Amino acid sequence: MMKSFLLRCVLLLAILRRGNMQVSLPATVINCCEGDILLLLDSSGSVSNYEFSRLLQFAAELLHPFSLGRGHVRVGLLQVGTHPNLEFSLDVHSNQESLQKALRRVNQLQGDTNTEAALRVAQQLLSKMENNVPKILLWLTDGVQPGNVDELMTELKAQGVYVLAVSTVHGNYQVLQRAITPPLESHLYSVDIDNIEIITEDLREAIIEIIRAERLHVVHLTSSSAVLQWRPVLSTGTGYYELYYISELITDSETRRILPGDSSLAEIINLQPDTSYKAFLHPESNQRLFNTLSVSFTTLPDVLSPVVVSLSDSGPHQIRVSWGPLQPVRVQRYVVEYGAIPSGPVQTMVLNSQQNSTLLTGLEPGTQYLVTVSALHVSGKERAMSVKACTQEALRALVDLKLTSVDLHEVNVAWQAHQHGLQGYWLSLERDSSHSNYWKHSISSVYLPPTSRETQLTHLAPSSRVCVSPVYSSGRGDGICCTAETHIGSRHTD
DSSP: OHHHHHHHHHHHHHHHTTOOOOOOOOTTSTTOBOEEEEEEEEOSTTSOHHHHHHHHHHHHHHHTTSOBSTTSEEEEEEEESSSOEEEEOTTSOOSHHHHHHHHHTOOOOOSOOOHHHHHHHHHHHHHHSOTTSOEEEEEEEOOSSOOSOHHHHHHHHHTTEEEEEEEOTTSOHHHHHHHSOSOHHHHEEEOOGGGGGGGHHHHHHHHHHHHBOOOEEEEEEOSSOEEEEEOOOOOTTTOEEEEEEEESOTTOOOEEEEEETTOOEEEEOSOOTTOEEEEEEEEEOSSOOOOOEEEEEEOOOOOOSOSEEEEESOOSSEEEEEEEOOOTTTEEEEEEEEEETTTOOOEEEEEETTOOEEEEESOOTTOEEEEEEEEEETTSOEEEEEEEEEOOOOOOOOOEEEEEEEETTEEEEEEEOOOTTEEEEEEEEEEEOOBTTBOOEEEEEEEEOTTOOEEEEESBOTTEEEEEEEEETTEEOOOEEEEEOTTSOOOOBO
16 A cells, blocks of 8 residues: 555656646636535644745635535634634635635735544534534645654544545654545545645545535426526536436326536426426436436426506505516406595406506595505416505695785785694794894794694784694695785795
């Protein structure tokens, strides 16, 4: 085994001498995977500053293609030193820009190589994370004096954590070999730090094999359709997907569809309501074998429009009625009937299946109406839904306003208004705040109760403007304004 490992190192070094290789990222990396990756980074004094920076650059390049966040790949960084340092946890970075900036800001701890203490932190951290996603501990180290890590690594692997390692060529092979989750040929790498990028693609592929999310999801469901989504494992030109589905009804036959290799979403239509189905997705490729994915689902019960009727744009003489869902294929026509409660005449409107709202006009103000929306379906079924609607009260204007001079700078204001629904009055005026021979005008307003019919105003400025408006429960009606000539009794209505 030792000879095999040394031979692999020699072969790696021989390849490295050929120069840097430009590797194109696989098209299936983005959005391919779901899992947690905890970087265990040797930040002790045995690692030179140069080696430390190269390890960080390698980690950044290795992780760069992955989609990050919950439901994708989550990345944490734990540094090994005299005391472990959790640089950032698994739920911190949800995009590559944030992760890459964080990796560039990491400072080396120096100190002793206390790997055992760091592994205890790693155990606690990974045990708190979700159990239904794969977890990887990626150990980046020079491999010098890692300490007694055998027992802790065994416990981690017993918890279901995959342990992978990258070491410089002078690492302790025996310790690394015992720590790693098999197979060693894809999970353990010993490489010269100057050419560490040569292993990027192989290690990334090894990680993808562990955390590849091979699951078929139902992301949207109705009574007659289902939208299926999956993580892409193929790309354009590398193969195709075969999708087939069948209901639990024995009389139904199996339905099959062929989808292109770059697909990740498919909608199944013309399903029966409230029926259980099972769908299968098989990736077909001549490059490798893939598992067949499956998912079971039950369509929603049949929904006949209208399910909801809403009101808007209410005024004294109009109300807008809307309904849904709009089902133009299943509905022949809609009928809207409305009449004043309790015994008003019923009006009827017939609308086409493309329409989901109409404006009712010619209504009486301050009146309650019963509105019924009916849908005649192609199947012959009919569904109706009723709501009560109220028109707003008419905002009636002030009937009359009269100003009578009582004394110099003082007038009597009298008015008349419609009493139904009256809440009060707003009165505004210009007042005289004169000092010496100078006049200063100020505009003020006052709210008066609905029982008021007149009031006395004093200290008015010359040619003051007085306005009175009625206030009803539904708003403010139109008022009347007069100009008060305080030296004589007068009434001027604008």
